Amino acid sequence: FIIGRVKAGKSLLWMNLALNENFKYCNLFQVKILISSTAFNDKIVAPVLDNFDFVFNEYSEDLLDEIIDMIESDETDNKYLLVLEDIVGNINFKRTGKIDKLTGLITKYRHIGNGDQEGKLSLIIVSQEFKYLNVIARQNASAYFLMGVSPQSELKKMSESLSVFGGSDKKFIELYKKSKTKKFDFMYLSIDYLEVYRNFDKLLWSQDQEYEEEAEK
Numbered sequence: 001f002i003i004g005r006v007k008a009g010k011s012l013l014w015m016n017l018a019l020n021e022n023f024k025y026c027n028l029f030q031v032k033i034l035i036s037s038t039a040f041n042d043k044i045v046a047p048v049l050d051n052f053d054f055v056f057n058e059y060s061e062d063l064l065d066e067i068i069d070m071i072e073s074d075e076t077d078n079k080y081l082l083v084l085e086d087i088v089g090n091i092n093f094k095r096t097g098k099i100d101k102l103t104g105l106i107t108k109y110r111h112i113g114n115g116d117q118e119g120k121l122s123l124i125i126v127s128q129e130f131k132y133l134n135v136i137a138r139q140n141a142s143a144y145f146l147m148g149v150s151p152q153s154e155l156k157k158m159s160e161s162l163s164v165f166g167g168s169d170k171k172f173i174e175l176y177k178k179s180k181t182k183k184f185d186f187m188y189l190s191i192d193y194l195e196v197y198r199n200f201d202k203l204l205w206s207q208d209q210e211y212e213e214e215a216e217k
Contacts, residue, residue, distance in 0.1 A: 001133065002126045003158075004147025009184045011044045013145060014083055014124050019051050029081040029122070033067060035059050036085035045085075052083075059087040061101040068105070071112055071120050080121045088127040099136060106140045130158050146187040149180060165189055165196050166205055175204050 004010045017023055018032060033054045039045050040057055049055050056063060071080050084102075099107075105123070112121045127133060131154065138161055150158065155176065159169040166172045179187035179198040188197040194207035203209075 008148025030078040
């Protein structure tokens with residue numbers, strides 16, 4: 001998930017993750033799909049649209065079904081990247097009962113394949129606010145990129161949900177502030193490794209580091 005308000009650098013980040021040759025993801029995916037209501041009007045995004053195999057400016061559950069069917073019907077080893085930019089706030093995430101299609105995809109995308117091969121799909125989901133994500137979506141994220149500076153109300157929600165990083169709400173907020181020393185700094189949270197970075201290069205906290213410090217006491 002990439003979370004941040006307008007002009008926080010979200011588009012630049014996901015474009016670099018998906019297309020910049022300095023990142024390992026650039027050549028990992030043979031098929032790239034973008035769903036963004038503003039892609040054709042965004043001066044930042046428009047120049048890279050030719051790098052995507054499919055671009056849609058409107059999200060629907062039917063479209064999501066078609067994309068999944070395409071992937072499951074593909075008998076090749078192709079890997080797919082689906083970028084959903086700023087469409088989450090317009091989706092009626094169901095909080096109870098049967099889950100919506102996007103939440104269902106978030107829970108199972110790692111297993112989507114053609115029968116012989118799983119893991120054909122990866123997701124980048126961009127949202128202006130953390131609160132738009134329901135609990136199921138939050139629990140199935142593999143990484144978070146927190147862009148810009150969030151208001152106190154939004155930061156409180158994030159600290160309550162992500163306090164595994166640091167071990168408490170208070171410590172999470174301390175780490176958040178340490179990650180924001182320059183204008184376009186972002187906080188990178190790796191769920192897989194339980195690590196917190198300022199941008200990609202400065203490690204601020206890790207669970208392994210925490211264990212080592214506890215063992216030395």
